[in-house]
Each structure stands twice: as structure tokens, then as C-alpha cells.
Amino acid sequence: MPANMTAWNTAEIADLDEQTLQRVDGWWRAANYLSVGQIYLLRNPLLRTPLSADDVKPRLLGHWGTTPGLNFLYAHLNRAISQRRQSTIYLTGPGHGGPGLVANSYLDGTYSELYPDVSEDDEGLRRLFRQFSFPGGIPSHVAPEVPGSIHEGGELGYALSHAYGAAFDNPDLLVATVIGDGEAETGALATSWHSNKLTNPRADGVVLPILHLNGYKIANPTVLARIPEDELRSLMIGYGHEPYFFEVPDDTADPAAEHAAAHRRFAALLDEVLNEIAAIKARAADGDETRPRWPMIVFRTPKGWTGPAEIDGNKTTGSWRAHQVPLSSARDTPEHLAVLADWLASYRPEELFDDNGRLEADIAALAPPGRLRMSDNPHANGGLLLRDLRLPDFRKFGVDVPAPGATVAEATRVLGEWLAEVVRLNPDNFRIFGPDETASNRLQSVYETTDKQWNAEFYSPDVDEHLARVGRVVEMLSEHQCQGWLEGYLLTGRHGLFNCYEAFIHIVDSMFNQHAKWLKVTNHIPWRRPIASLNYLLSSHVWRQDHNGFSHQDPGFIDHVVNKSANVVRVYLPPDANTLLSTYDHCLRSRQYVNVVVAGKQPAPNFLTMEQAVAHCTRGLGIWEWAGSEQLGADPDVVLAAAGDVPTLEALAAADILRTRLPELRVRFVNVVDLMRLQDSTEHPHGLPGREFDQIFTRDRPIIFAYHGYPWLIHRLTYRRTGHPNLHVRGYKEEGTTTTPFDMVMLNDLDRYHLVMDVIDRVPSLQSTCATLRQEMADKRIAAREYTRAHGDDIPEVRDWVWPDARKLGTVAAGAAASATGGDNE
Secondary structure, three states: OOOOOEOOOOOOOOOOOHHHHHHHHHHHHHHHHHHHHHHHEOOOOOOOOOOOHHHEOOOOOOOOOOHHHHHHHHHHHHHHHHHHOEOEEEEEOOHHHHHHHHHHHHHOOHHHHHOOOOOOOHHHHHHHHHHEOOOOOEOOOOOOOOOOOOOOOOOOOOHHHHHHHHHOOOOOOEEEEEEEOOHHHOHHHHHHHHHHHOOOOOOOOEEEEEEEEOOEOOOOEOOHHHOOHHHHHHHHHHOOEEEEEEEOOOOOOOHHHHHHHHHHHHHHHHHHHHHHHHHHHHHHHOOOOOOOOEEEEEEEOOOOOOOOOEEOOEEOOOOHHHOOOOOOOOOOOHHHHHHHHHHHHOOOHHHHEOOOOOEOHHHHOOOOOHHHOOOOOHHHOHHHOOOOOOOOOHHHHOOOOOOOOOEEEEHHHHHHHHHHHHHHHOOOOEEEEEOOOOOOOOOHHHHHOOOEEOOOOOOOOOOOOOEEOOOOEEEOOOHHHHHHHHHHHHHOOOEEEEEEEHHHHHHHHHHHHHHHHHHHHHOOOOOOOOOEOEEEEEEOOHHHOOOOOHHHOOOOHHHHHOOOOOOOEEEEOOOOHHHHHHHHHHHHHOEOOEEEEEOOOOEEEEOOOHHHHHHHHHHOEEEOHHHOOOOOOOOOOEEEEEEOHHHHHHHHHHHHHHHHHOOOOOEEEEEEOEHHHHOEOOOOOOOEOHHHHHHHHOOOOOEEEEEOOOHHHHHHHHOOOOOHHHEEEEOOOOOOOOOOHHHHHHHOOOOHHHHHHHHHHHOHHHOOOOHHHHHHHHHHHHHHHHHHHHHOOOOHHHHOOOOHHHHHHOOOOHHHHHHOOOOOOO
16 A cells, blocks of 8 residues: 555544535535536636537537536545545446546546646636547546546446455455446346455455435436335345435525535544444454444435526426436527526636636645545556566476377366466465356365355355355356456456356356456556456356256357457467466466456366477467378368367367378368467457468368357458358357267267268368268267267267377276266366
């Protein structure tokens, strides 16, 4: 923690003196004025001349309704931070409060420090107003461009999960988090209240949830604003919080007096809450491991507070009409222009800004100093605090491969052994998140080093295995929370990974969208420092969900990911344990990416030595000479390619058949680890230049590609390639059920026999001469299907298959080979 910050001080309950009251109220009025100005004004920022239609923007965009409440909270937190010197960041679930957060970061000086052209004077104010929701300017949300932001709020539901992610391993950090009452209706937010059972009061920071009830969404009332207070209190107590209620009436005859009273009441309430938090932290420091009932605030204010009471005879403040732009015709009608002029004047800007347009010094004194400003807190620009991980040498954890396929391993189990050492070496800045699947995905070796963090009740140790008050693994059966926690953890300068079943990672599709867009934008914001990459490990994948059936069989997250900016996304499909180790070492070292790694957890053959694996992963794709039957100096007759562990296995088995049955056929075998290598170098930084791609895949020979996911993605990635017309892709085509592993690949025509048939169909010299072999392959498919129906298992020819070099060594017993296609999937 920076030297000018301290933590968890208590203070006397505020009884605001007149000077402090005026500072808080002046700050609030100034922030409200700047917020309205950003939505409406193109010029004349301090109304030095009477407001005219030409001063108003031609397109009025933004949201007002939630903003004055956010500004009120920001002003009061400033006072408390200055008094207590408490490191605090401010998360706003209502992302539509963007003008308020821009206004506050401008008032405390951070905005002008980072954007010197938006200076603290008349011209700077004009630029501040003009840029908001204006072409070439800034978005209307609490976007990456806003100092102090780690949560855009564009999609509602994730404020608390981001907040708790920020609090993990930050014991001296307060995360003040505003939850909009519309946001509170989302499933993700409703679940995230339970995060307080998974944080430790001694080792982690504190999240202060502030439920902002202003009563309305875009056009409808909100649920939590329309239930009795005792019911809402019971709900919050049930979530494990101690609720503190604060309310401002909708209508008042004397707004100035009501505002002063509101400031005094809220200052006292906030001090009471912060003192209770400090007491909890002190008890935890003394060894109290009881799960505390953390304070939270229910903050009820009118929607659009301080705005026009009525517009065109309709109630506005305190209604849904205040949600977005209450005066939509301010440029076009004299009536609305006059209301806007009165609205702006009601904040008395002449009392707030000096003759040069700078915030009056006495009001500005409310801002905390230096890095104590919420807009300048280093935790909200996590790259400033990011430390490189201490990573063990992954080569030491590799599996022995005396010949391709000669040993069998569960790839993710091998990775788990390495991750256990990663956890040991990084005890305070690396975490593993997952929805109750860390052990299921074979990463359980990490429990030799750490436990799962848990702060709800404990039962006997023989039941509650690997649970502890402090641990590096955080599990909750909600993909939303795992994603949100990891994002908050990364955005505040730490490292981690999210392991999940492949089919159900889709639950966070839109959260991934938001994070990927955040990374893309921050790549172009110089003051934003790079953060650690968001790393997915997707296991229990489509090809080995044969026991769970169709509902668990979906590899489409990859398709979703590659829609995002090429400067952000990476997709890896390591074919065995050693390539997985090399891949994940790279991912944990990377910055500013989303890395998606898909790897199997079932026993499977290992094909590459560690030295070969490192070279192969460095290339991203490559020719496996040992698997092909090429002749030096001659082009291949066909290219057999694969991406993914099961497709690689099936393609190698097909190559084995071709080598045995068609020894004169020249087959080139290509394996792809880095899927982005298939794109052209002009489209993705990892893409292969056209000449290199043609050298590997040829310009005019058939390419049979066995792919892990939906086949059309490979076509999409390679559509510009010279040899694309010759490309035939086999992959998942939405066929699945509860069946055997090999029957699963047969259902989707990805099996070895069908791949041999594809070669025969597409190599011109084979089409008529190999009709008998083709028929034999078709018959084998029929026989394999019948065998599964009769015996409930795959045919021995498939179940016990190993690569010929391994057979020669005699090192793989039939039972070990059989385990490569069988075993538990849970």
C-alpha cells in the first residue's frame, strides 16, 4: 500500500461542521452540474452568456437518472477517505452513471493530469462537455477511459463479483460498490451477494455494497424498491449483511434544507458503517475467525434527484422519465431550452467555479490527496501493481515419451502438478477460480499446496476436504461469479485462471465480450498499464462428455472468442500433456490477452517429448514427420491435419491405416496447437504469412482437417488461403448422445475410418482404385456401432490402438491403452 495510505481507522461519528457541509454540498452540486453539462452542452460551459439553442448538442445522449446519487456518494466517500486515509476504489454497477464518474475524476484533478487538453479552466470544461457521447469523444458508460474505473457497467449484474475479485488478497482495500436496483434484479448479481462467504476478513479487503434504490429502470419500477422495508432488511440479513437504511424524500418544499439534512444524516451513517468495518478487521487481526455480518447500505433517493420536477406537465424527477435524457428537445423547443437553463442555474455554478473556470479552492479541498483519490488509486489501474509470477520450470513436470504414444497421461492432471508449484511460489497474487470443477477437471494436485477458501460453516474434516479460511482456490457453482472474480482480480494487478467444463463456459459469453472489449480499448490508452491475461482452461470437453450426453457437448465458445479483436484473443488446442504444460507457461506469462486453452482430462497418449513440445508450441503448428509418409523432394498426395487432442488421436489412427494399407501414398501430417496460426499474418499477429502456409499445407493438394470444434470455423480462418478450395474439415456437427467415446466421434464423422474415406474420396488417384478399402472402412464403422450397442464399450481395435512406434517398444500395456478411451468423466 502506498505510504500515504493507512487502513481501517475508526473516527468519531460525523456531525458536519458548516465548512465541511458546504464543501460536501458544493462538490455534489459541482458534480451534478458537470454531469448535466456533459449530456447537453456543446459550448458556453459556465453560462457566461444566456443559454441558446446553439449551445446545446445536436444529439443528446447519456443517462441522468442514477447520476446524482452516484455523485452524492462520491462526495461523501471523499470526506471519509480524507479523514481516515483509507485506500478506496469506487465501482458503479449503474454504468449509465458515466457522466458522474467523469465529473468527479475531473473535480479531483486526475482527469486533467491524464488528459492535459481537458484542463481545469473554461476551455477545459468546454472540451469535457463536448467530448461526452460525441463522435471522436468518450462513451457514456464508466468506460476504460474514465480514471478509477475497473467496471464499465455496460452489461448489468457484475458489480459485486468484480468488487470481491478486487478485494481478494488486498487486505487494506475498501471497495465501495454501488448496485443499481435494476441491476439487482439480474441472476448474476443476486448470486454474488454470497461472495461474502468466500472472503476472509483478515487476508482480504472489504466490499461495501451500496444498494441504490431510485425506483425505476428504463420504463418500469424495480422490484426491490417496491417491497416493504422489513422484507428487504430480511433479504439482506439472509445474504449475510447488516443493512443500514438511508432515504431522501421525493418531494420537498425546501430542497436546500433537505439537502443539508441529507448530508448530515448520511455522513453520520457512513462513519458508523466504516467504524463497524474497522472493528471487524481489528477482531480478525486478533484471531477471530467468525464470519462477520458485513455492513451494507440501502440508499434510497429519487431517480433524477435535483433534476426538473416536471417536464411538459409530466412528473420527471422520481419517475422512469428521468432515466436517460429528460429534456430530449432542449435544442429544438424554447420551452425545453428554458427548463434546461433553469436546471443548470439551480446548481449555482457561479459559486462553484472561479473566474477562470476552476473549481473553487475550498470545495476542491474535499478531495483526498494523491493516490488516495478514488480516481487515482493504483488498484484501479492494476498494471501499476502487477508483479511477474514466479513460475517453476514446466519442463521438470513433463512426462516421459520414449516414442510417440508410448506413454499415457491425463493432461490436466499433469498440469495440476505444475500449478500446485505455481501456487506455492505465488502465495498472494495467483488464484484458481472454478465452478465446483477443479478436482473434476483433474487439477486436484493443487490441494497439496493450498485449500479452497471458505468462510461459511465447517463440518468435520472427513467431510469438508480441502476447505480453509484462506486458500488459493475459489469455487462456487456459478460461472458468472468465477468470471467476475477473476476479472476483478486481474484488473487490480494479480494473476489467475478459470477452469470450467467446455459446454458451460458459454454462460459467460457476454462477460467475456465486455472484458475483451475492455482490453482492446485499454491497448490504446497510454496511462492504462497492461494487466495479466485472462486465462481459461476448458476441459471435460465435447468429445469426452459421452456419459453426460448431448447437453454437455458444445465446443462453440471458441467460435465466439475468435469474433473479438485479433490483438486480444488467443486459442490453443494442445494435443497432449507436454504441449499443455508449454502452452500454459506461455499463457501465465502473457499480458493483455484472453487465452482460451482446451485440453482433455482423460487418459490419453503422449506424442511429443518435452523438447519437441516446446518447439511445436513455439511454432504454433508444424509437420509431424514421424506421423506422415512423405518422400524427400516430392510433394505429398494429401495433407492430414488435426487440432485438438481427440482429433489428433483419430487423425493419427487414420494415418496408421493409410501407411499400412496404402504404403505408396505420400501423407503429410500437420498438427495445430495455436489456432490463430491458420489466419493470414495480415489478419492476426500469430497468423502465418501466405508463403509459409502454402509450404506446409500446399497450394493444390487435398487437406483433410480433423478439428475439435465446429468445422466452419476452420473454413472461416483459412478462407483467404490459396489452397482453401482443397480444404475439407471434419469436426463437431451438433450430433451427440450418451454413448461410448468412439461412437461419439463416429456420430460426427470425425472417426479414423471416415477420415480414411475422406482421403480416398479426395485424392484423385485413389477414387476408383481404392473402392474396396473405402467399403471396408464403411463396414468397420457399422461393426463398431453394433459392438457398442451389444457390449456397451468400444471395439478392441479402437480401444487398444496405439501408434506403431509404441507397439514396437512394447511399453504400453493393453490396459493402459484402453484407459485412453475409457474412464470416469465426472
